[in-house]
Amino acid sequence: MPRFARLFEAAADTLNAYYQTVAENDIDGLMALWIDEDFASFIDASGSHWHGIDSIRAGLAQLAAGQALPAAVEPLDVRVYDSLGTVVYAVAEAHRLRDPLAPPRMVYTTYVMVHERGEWRIAHVHASTMPNETANEFVAKMRQGQGALH
Template identity: 65%
Template sequence: MPRFARLFEAAAETLNAYYAALAERNIEALMELWVDEDFVSCICEDGRHLHGLERIRAGFAKQIDEQPSTIEPLDIRVYDSLATVVYAVAEAHRSDAGEKMVFTTYVMVQDRGEWRIAHLHASEMRDEAAGEFTDKLRKGRGVLH
């Protein structure tokens, strides 16, 4: 059993490395976190669909250049199996333009013994949902209560 506990801790390390790479504006570190396959995809919070590593790299490079941001995970739900981990995360995205609340789903797969991102889907929360979410956090209740 300890082997599995360590296995899924490594997936969390990949998620933390993603947040750090964005905060540091390090496109190389960010791209190292993606599985090296043609099927990778990213749906950005603004609705853009990026398929393949080159389009994902170009999309994140543009985002980092135009509007660097930091991400604070506020609520994380984890669904795991032996070869796949899915994180459903409510996040606060902060940049010079302000702050917005975003729901993001990260699908990670094992690739040569390491966890890599295979798909990312981000959706900006509507104001009403963001308000309800932050109210529940302030009251110390989980978002599913």
């Protein structure tokens, strides 16, 4: 019996590849995940806005050069909203910095992916640093086993 691929699992593969390329500090690999359009946009947790592929590449390269790109991104709570051709991930993340002594940064990130030419591509990323009070509540609920947004 043939095995059918589930369409939205491939979008998750793109998100996992994003996390991997960030950890590897691989800007070329990271940019290969983006849609090839000028309407792509990225809002970094620092508040920087980049519009268009060239601007996103330059911004990410600047973060990587300054060691501000996380060493690892750990998804703690993932919400998925999908429709034909578009998947939105709303993710609570711990961004582990390259300094091993620095505490992780708690960040909410939204990823918008579109299905283009048979592949899932990133069209938009919006990251926002969690306020300390929210991050502390989030961590407390995770420790109590209630889930992140319970």
